[in-house]
Amino acid sequence: MxxxxxxxxxxxxxxxxxxxxxxxxxxxxxxxxxxxxxxxxxxxxxxxxxxxxxxxxxxxxxxxxxxxxxxxxLAYVPQTHKVNRYFQITVHDFVMQGFGRHPPSKEEAVRRVNTALAQWDLTSDANKSFHLLSGGQKTRALVARAILANPxxxxxxxxxxxxxxxxxxxxxxxxxxxxxxxxxxxxxxxxxxxxxxxxxxxxxxxxxxxxxxxxxxxxxxxxxxxxxxxxxx
Amino acid sequence: MLQDSFIDLTMLRSFLEADFAQMALLCTLLVGGLCGFLSPTIVLKQRAYVGDTLAHLVFPGLVAGYFAAVAFDWPLWGSLMCGAAVTGLLGSFLVERLERILNLPPDSAAVLTLTGFFAAGVVAVSKLRGTRLDLERFLFGDVLNLGQTDALVLAAVLLLVVLVLLVLRKDWDAWLSDAEFARLIGFRIEFIERLFPVLVTAAVLTGLFAVGGLMMSALMTLPAALLPPKSAFSLRALLFSLILSFLGLLMAFALDWPVGSSIVLLGFVLVLIKAIVVSVKSRKTIFQAPSN
Missing domain, CATH: 3.40.50.300 (P-loop containing nucleotide triphosphate hydrolases)
Incomplete structure (x- = not known):
């Protein structure tokens, strides 16, 4: 590139x-x-x-x-306040957005998201709202989302x-x-x-x-x- | 007391058997569905003021449509809708341009434009004497006077909203959570950003004659405000909106109140109850917090 x-x-x-x-x-x-x-x-x-x-x-x-x-x-990790604070999206769904419009098969997508969540120590927060995470956890979720699709x-x-x-x-x-x-x-x-x-x-x-x-x-x-x-x- | 309630219920049942009441029920449920589908997007995108804005933006269009219908002998309904659609879309475009060019907060741009358009409508009405325009009908609607055409238009707009929301659900979700990232990674953000005002305008216009523009604004805000959604499509917001519309209509029939206002009042009472419950709960949590 x-x-x-x-x-x-x-x-x-x-x-x-x-x-x-x-x-x-x-x-x-x-x-x-x-x-x-x-x-x-x-x-x-x-x-x-x-x-x-x-x-x-x-x-x-x-x-x-x-x-x-x-x-x-390209992948982008914005500052945490850029994420809409009113949207109670779960951490799992938030990270899943990293695949964009064309994710792999559902099983593969879920497996890779779970791996990313485990890598960034977010497994226990997967079903929490993104906005209930601490600042550091939010940054980790943003990084996990950014690198999910191998940019x-x-x-x-x-x-x-x-x-x-x-x-x-x-x-x-x-x-x-x-x-x-x-x-x-x-x-x-x-x-x-x-x-x-x-x-x-x-x-x-x-x-x-x-x-x-x-x-x-x-x-x-x-x-x-x-x-x-x-x-x- | 029990006997009175029984009489009321019997009256309500016979009332609902009337054709106009059934049409009112159908249209109210269609409006409820429309608002239930759009509510998460409107609330999460912080555009609750859009419905209110549109209710005022369409006013000069309605005035122009009314006089065009009288002057050229056009069908009143179509003429009103066309006028309202033109000023509604023009006003929405102007709000967005003012926001960008003058670097204004979105609500300021909306208030400036809506008051400007509304004032133009008021001036037009004041200058054209000898005609009567029922302003209250546009602000508060009249669900009891709706016909088959109104129901068909409502159903068509509802179908469009349902299709667009469900087919592009991932794109809507990505736009709602982080528009810049979504744009970068290839979600259809430009399409959605253009579509959103069109959908809201269509919803407000079609709801205008049923419950009125102001009530549409409230109905599009209530479901997602009371039940925070996790996606652009929220089944519980939709169900809530349908139930609220149905109960509001029954309340209006039973108490002889205007339909739109009854639904909104019922919803507002629920908002207040939720605020009290949340406030009491959070106080309890503070007092029960363990002290080390």
Whole structure:
């Protein structure tokens, strides 16, 4: 899978642009972190790559196609408050949504959902409402839903914030295995990667000088092995 | 006392044997079914105000339809429905555009548009003297004056809602729980987002002459508000809506009250009872909590 963006400027409709134009591509399996101060546009960049937000300028393609036209290829772990809090959907049914419109046979689907629930220690909560889970449990259910259908690229928006240390390590271990064994691109927005630098392949850093209106996005590869990915400002 | 109740029941039975009462019962149950099917989606998507909004949005369309029928000698029923459909859909579109372009909260965009449309209807009525338009009928409906055409239209809209909800149930559920993820993973979200206002408009329009626009708004909210659903289709919300409609109709016949208002009042009393029960239960839980 190849994610390519050219002269990309992100921002919501009818709101100011957030960054200087930048270009780049991601194609190798690895964990890529997006870091920067609050309000700099990290989540907006993530959603623009996913095709959920229309960019102010520039283009994004995934395997040569617009991002919204790749069902089943991309997975997304939003922040927990994005899930409709009035909907008392069970954890089991919530995770099942990860298969999209074309799930495997019913037995196979249920077996894989049960395996995912067990992997993320949610088996005893399967029939509970999603909203009765704690913040950390919700994040685990969101991750289980995202990786259920073996996506080729995974985008996560602040997944570490609600997790305790043990679950953070489990999440990073799982993402590391997916990234390197299955050659999947994992893109994560978060504030605290200090303990997990060893897992990262590269970082996108949002920076803003005091008097500057827009952020610059700097690409920082961890080492030369990741240099197939690049960005320019 | 017992004898009085017996007389009342006998009167009720003979009343229900009348043709118009049977038609009223059929139409009320169709409206109940329609609201029971749509209620989970409307409540879970936090669009309870949509019914109320539509009830006002259709008003200028009804006025225009009425005068078009008088001026061009068109059939009144069809003319009213066409006028109401045009302003209902136009208003719904405008609410959505105002929300996006001006970045307004959805309820603010709805209130601005509904009051604007309603005001236009009021101005039109005030300028056209010598004609009488029964506004109360559109706001509160009159289930006792419904005919076969009304029942057929209600049944057709109900069938459409049932088909769309059951066939695309997974898509509705995904849209209701997390629309962005659902869009990304390939659920038919754009189709559903376009279909939703059309279904609600059709439901409100067809219920307009039965129980009135405002009552439709309440009936579409009550079932899922009282029985929180786990899916876009909820059997218990549907059954509740049917039973509520039936009991409301009986109450209206027995007490000589307007039908729509009777159903809504009955539902509102149930909401209050649930609120009291939940509040008492939660207090008990607090007091019984073990202290370490």
């Amino acid at each position: 190849t994610l390519v963006w050219n002269d990309l400027v992100v921002g919501y409709q009818n709101r100011p642009a957030l960054n200087r134009p930048f270009s780049g591509r991601l194609e190798d399996g690895g964990i890529y972190a997006i870091i920067g101060p609050n309000g700099s546009g990290k989540s907006t960049l993530l959603k623009t790559w996913l095709g959920l937000v229309v960019p102010h300028a520039g283009q994004v393609t995934i395997n040569g196609r617009l991002p919204g036209t790749n069902p089943g290829v 080729k690229m995974i985008f996560l928006d602040e997944p570490l914030a609600n997790l305790d240390i043990c679950c953070q390590e489990q999440l990073m271990d799982t993402l590391h295995i997916l990234a390197h064994r299955n050659n999947i691109c994992v893109v994560m927005v978060d504030h605290h990667f200090e303990a997990y630098e060893k897992f990262l392949s590269a970082r996108f850093v949002f920076e803003r000088e005091h008097n500057e209106e827009f952020c610059s996005i700097r690409y920082e590869p961890k080492d030369d092995t990741c240099c197939k990915t690049h960005s320019s400002t």
